[in-house]
Amino acid sequence: MISLATLLASATVAAAAKKVEDVPAPGIVDTILGFVPSWLGGPVAQVFDKGVETLGCVLGWITAGPQVVANVVITWGADTAMSLPATARDVATGDAGTLDTLADLAVTIGSIVFVVYVVLTAINLFLSTLESVRDYLAKQGLLTLPRVPAKVPLVGVEVPEGVRGVLNTPIDLAQKYLVDPIKHYQHRTIIPLEGGHGSTLGGTIATMASATAACLFLASTPDLLALARGGADKAAAEAIAWTLGTALGLKYVAARA
Numbered sequence: 001m002i003s004l005a006t007l008l009a010s011a012t013v014a015a016a017a018k019k020v021e022d023v024p025a026p027g028i029v030d031t032i033l034g035f036v037p038s039w040l041g042g043p044v045a046q047v048f049d050k051g052v053e054t055l056g057c058v059l060g061w062i063t064a065g066p067q068v069v070a071n072v073v074i075t076w077g078a079d080t081a082m083s084l085p086a087t088a089r090d091v092a093t094g095d096a097g098t099l100d101t102l103a104d105l106a107v108t109i110g111s112i113v114f115v116v117y118v119v120l121t122a123i124n125l126f127l128s129t130l131e132s133v134r135d136y137l138a139k140q141g142l143l144t145l146p147r148v149p150a151k152v153p154l155v156g157v158e159v160p161e162g163v164r165g166v167l168n169t170p171i172d173l174a175q176k177y178l179v180d181p182i183k184h185y186q187h188r189t190i191i192p193l194e195g196g197h198g199s200t201l202g203g204t205i206a207t208m209a210s211a212t213a214a215c216l217f218l219a220s221t222p223d224l225l226a227l228a229r230g231g232a233d234k235a236a237a238e239a240i241a242w243t244l245g246t247a248l249g250l251k252y253v254a255a256r257a
Helices: 003-021 029-036 038-092 094-138 161-184 201-219 221-230 235-257
Strands: none
Touching: 038 094, 094 161, 094 201, 094 221, 201 221, 201 235, 221 235
């Protein structure tokens, strides 16, 4: 008769074998990472995971593209085109709701234009500043990689020409393909903005002043509309005068910058 201990031992062995069978085989990525040093495995896995995530995101954009086109071009475009006659009629008859909606649209557009001008002008100024720093470093000779000399300074040991050629080859390649493109890169503007005055500090002031003045006028549209509807209102008129006066003052500064 089989003893109780034998049955328990057999059951334990069988359970352990079942667990071993349930462990999935390592994938191809895990297999490859098995040959990579431990200090490099983490960064490699991170780059791989981010690449897979990015690829999935791009594929999602591609597959969603037709639906976006249908929503924007077909649905929104058709609805907008069909509503234009009614909108034109409401504007012509002075419908208050329509005029308020259009005034709010002017404010929204002014805000978008202002932010776009600010961001692009800031980026242009930042790149121009980097160029100034680069030009200074290049003038000081800090953007020229040192080559192996014929004779080692201080020690006075001569380096054979063949050895110098081998050592200087990667230095020359790095200078030509990595450092020189940075030294000779000339930045103009990312997007030429209407009314832009270059990437200098003075040009930035002029550009921002012009954009701010124009956007302040757009932002005043609802208040001007309310004043036009309500007639004389000293407080409202003074507030608008202060706002538009600020815009005109900025425009004057921009013209002299």
